[in-house]
Each structure stands twice: as structure tokens, then as C-alpha cells.
Amino acid sequence: MTAFIRPSLILRMDLDERLFNDECVSDIKRSYSYVSPSFVQAHKPVDGQRPENVMRFMIKLHRAYWDKSDEAAQQLWEGVMPKWLHNMFSKVSNTITAANNVRAENGEPAFPYHWLELEFDDNALIAVKTGSDSSFPADGVDMVERVRDLMNDGALGQDVTCVRIPSRASYEAQLAAAEQAQAEAAASAEQGETAGQQGAQAIDVAAAEGEAVVVADRVADAAEGERADVADRIADAAEPAEAAAVNAAEPTFAMPELPAFNVDYGTWGIEYADGTVREFDAAAGAFS
Structure with missing residues (x-):
């Protein structure tokens, strides 16, 4: 049947x-x-x-x-x-x-x-x-x-409105730990990348400093009118960039990416009609 x-x-x-x-x-x-x-x-x-x-x-x-x-x-x-x-x-x-x-x-x-x-x-x-x-x-x-x-x-009591697996408190703690681990891994990777870049940057320092001196001398020798003209052209170029920045700043909502991790379902949240929540250890079969 x-x-x-x-x-x-x-x-x-x-x-x-x-x-x-x-x-x-x-x-x-x-x-x-x-x-x-x-x-x-x-x-x-x-x-x-x-x-x-x-x-x-x-x-x-x-x-x-x-x-x-x-x-x-x-x-x-x-x-x-x-x-x-x-x-x-x-x-x-x-x-x-x-x-x-x-x-x-x-x-x-x-x-x-x-x-x-x-x-x-x-x-x-x-x-x-x-x-x-x-x-x-x-x-x-x-x-x-x-x-x-x-x-x-009757092990979960009366007036149960929801059995949440895992409890919100348990899940939030797991998520926080995963986010911290992700941040630490990203920081470690960034430090390694920075260290690798420092050697290459050091090689270019002397040449860059010499070029900066030459540029500074040329600017000092430039006529006042030429410098004003340069300033005007820089200001004109900045206007569309500023407009683009304003447009980019318009509020749009993007779904945040959460770290991937294996959820531990061992601690349940037993939610009751009066708004209280009790933590239940599923393995032990008893409230925490």
C-alpha cells in the first residue's frame, strides 16, 4: 500500500x-x-x-x-x-x-x-x-x-519551534575560525610575495633615484608658462577619472564570498516558542 x-x-x-x-x-x-x-x-x-x-x-x-x-x-x-x-x-x-x-x-x-x-x-x-x-x-x-x-x-522538551543543525552559535564560531584561517593564509602568501619582490626592487633603486634627479632638474628649468600648461592638461585629464570614480562608488550589492569549509553538525540548536535556544550535543544525546 x-x-x-x-x-x-x-x-x-x-x-x-x-x-x-x-x-x-x-x-x-x-x-x-x-x-x-x-x-x-x-x-x-x-x-x-x-x-x-x-x-x-x-x-x-x-x-x-x-x-x-x-x-x-x-x-x-x-x-x-x-x-x-x-x-x-x-x-x-x-x-x-x-x-x-x-x-x-x-x-x-x-x-x-x-x-x-x-x-x-x-x-x-x-x-x-x-x-x-x-x-x-x-x-x-x-x-x-x-x-x-x-x-x-520527548528528549528535546516541549514547544520546540525549530531544530537547527548546527546551532547558529556553533556555525558562527566555525565560520569565524575559517575566516581567520583564510586571512592568515592570505597574509602569509602576501609576505612571501613581498619578500620575493624586494630583491628585484633593490636592483632598480639606484637607477630610479638617478632618473628622479634628472627629472627634478628639468622641472626646475621649465618656464613658468610651460608648467602652467602642464598643470592645466593634468587637471583636464583628471576630470573624467573623477567622474568614473563617482560612478564606481554608486552603491551596488555583491554577495560576499564565504570561506569553504566542512561544517561540523555535532551541536544542534533547539529553539523554543518563548525565544530561548538550548545547545544539544548530538553525539552524547544530551543538552550541553
């Missing part, structure tokens, strides 16, 4: 409003039309935060499936959900890759999704951090199974 049952899926993309425009919405709907119906909305950035694009799976299965104590619900889950989730994760990950390949061919930057949210009707909301290429974790289905087990056992 379960072989003929399939959940329905709607994709909701929630984008930073600085990245939201009609062309972007059309591209997204066109890219994911073969996967499921989709719609796109925008949210305001909070306190100048980095852009955060979220893809939500709105999963509907019009019969009970979450309660493990219900034998029929448990059979339905085991017979349908793990395989369906695996297929959907794979299909959507492939679609993200294909869409970004097209963008690359058109000289455009990749469009990232930073979190995947899984909405299981009114039963649970799970938010999982995607990889640096917006891919879903290979063990994403296992994470969902674990959350379901823990919630059914």
Missing part, C-alpha cells in the same frame, strides 16, 4: 531582499519547475547581517506519519519517507548545481542557499546548514530520522 503513497512538496525560497528582483524570481521558478511548485519571497537583512537565503521543503502527507507510537504512522514513515527524502535531496542538489553552472556560463556568480528547512506539516521544523556549494549533507536523511526519534521520546 505504501508503495503508492507519495508526499507532496512545495519549495519556498526566502531571499535577502538585496538579492531579490524579477529576473531572479523568474530564474528560480524556471530552474525548479520540474521538481515541484515553488514560490519566492524576500526578507529584510537584520542588523546588516550577511545575506541569508533559505530554501524550505514544505512537505505534505495527508495522513498521520510522525507519531512512532502509532503503528500505522510508523509503517507509513518507514515505507515512504526515508527514500522519498533521499531522492528529493539528490534531485534538488543536482538542480542547484545545474542552475549555477548556467550562471557561470553567463559570467554570473553562483546563487547560494545557506539553509535548508524541512517543514513536516505541523509536526516539526528542521533547519540544516548547507555545504559551501549549497549542497545538502550526505547524511541529511539520518539527521531527520534522529530528530524524529528524539522528539517522539
Whole structure:
């Protein structure tokens, strides 16, 4: 019987409003039309935060499936959900890759999704951090199974509004460490390049200094009218450059490039209806 049952899926993309425009919405709907119906909305950035694009799976299965104590619900889950989730994760990950390949061919930057949210009707909301290429974790289905087990056992408490994997605090700490490592690597590379350049620069110092003396003598000997003419020509040349600088300074939003690193999913953030968040050690199966 379960072989003929399939959940329905709607994709909701929630984008930073600085990245939201009609062309972007059309591209997204066109890219994911073969996967499921989709719609796109925008949210305001909070306190100048980095852009955060979220893809939500709105999963509907019009019969009970979450309660493990219900034998029929448990059979339905085991017979349908793990395989369906695996297929959907794979299909959507492939679609993200294909869409970004097209963008690359058109000289455009990749469009990232930073979190995947899984909405299981009114039963649970799970938010999982995607990889640096917006891919879903290979063990994403296992994470969902674990959350379901823990919630059914009451191990996460009452009034849970979201299980975030990893917690925001954990992810921000990991990102900060990756950014620091990236900065240190860049500084080390720059120091090596600078050291290599110093030898070549030293060879040219004497010749450059001699040429500077000659130029200074010629300027001192120049007539006052000639120097004024030179000054006028320099000012005229500077005007278009200044205009270009003003145009270049016009505000445009560019997606910042975050360092690529392997996310540690070990610490979860259990978010509750009253706004509190508790850190949960997934390996230990207990709150930190």
C-alpha cells in the first residue's frame, strides 16, 4: 500500500531582499519547475547581517506519519519517507548545481542557499546548514530520522519551534575560525610575495633615484608658462577619472564570498516558542 503513497512538496525560497528582483524570481521558478511548485519571497537583512537565503521543503502527507507510537504512522514513515527524502535531496542538489553552472556560463556568480528547512506539516521544523556549494549533507536523511526519534521520546522538551543543525552559535564560531584561517593564509602568501619582490626592487633603486634627479632638474628649468600648461592638461585629464570614480562608488550589492569549509553538525540548536535556544550535543544525546 505504501508503495503508492507519495508526499507532496512545495519549495519556498526566502531571499535577502538585496538579492531579490524579477529576473531572479523568474530564474528560480524556471530552474525548479520540474521538481515541484515553488514560490519566492524576500526578507529584510537584520542588523546588516550577511545575506541569508533559505530554501524550505514544505512537505505534505495527508495522513498521520510522525507519531512512532502509532503503528500505522510508523509503517507509513518507514515505507515512504526515508527514500522519498533521499531522492528529493539528490534531485534538488543536482538542480542547484545545474542552475549555477548556467550562471557561470553567463559570467554570473553562483546563487547560494545557506539553509535548508524541512517543514513536516505541523509536526516539526528542521533547519540544516548547507555545504559551501549549497549542497545538502550526505547524511541529511539520518539527521531527520534522529530528530524524529528524539522528539517522539520527548528528549528535546516541549514547544520546540525549530531544530537547527548546527546551532547558529556553533556555525558562527566555525565560520569565524575559517575566516581567520583564510586571512592568515592570505597574509602569509602576501609576505612571501613581498619578500620575493624586494630583491628585484633593490636592483632598480639606484637607477630610479638617478632618473628622479634628472627629472627634478628639468622641472626646475621649465618656464613658468610651460608648467602652467602642464598643470592645466593634468587637471583636464583628471576630470573624467573623477567622474568614473563617482560612478564606481554608486552603491551596488555583491554577495560576499564565504570561506569553504566542512561544517561540523555535532551541536544542534533547539529553539523554543518563548525565544530561548538550548545547545544539544548530538553525539552524547544530551543538552550541553
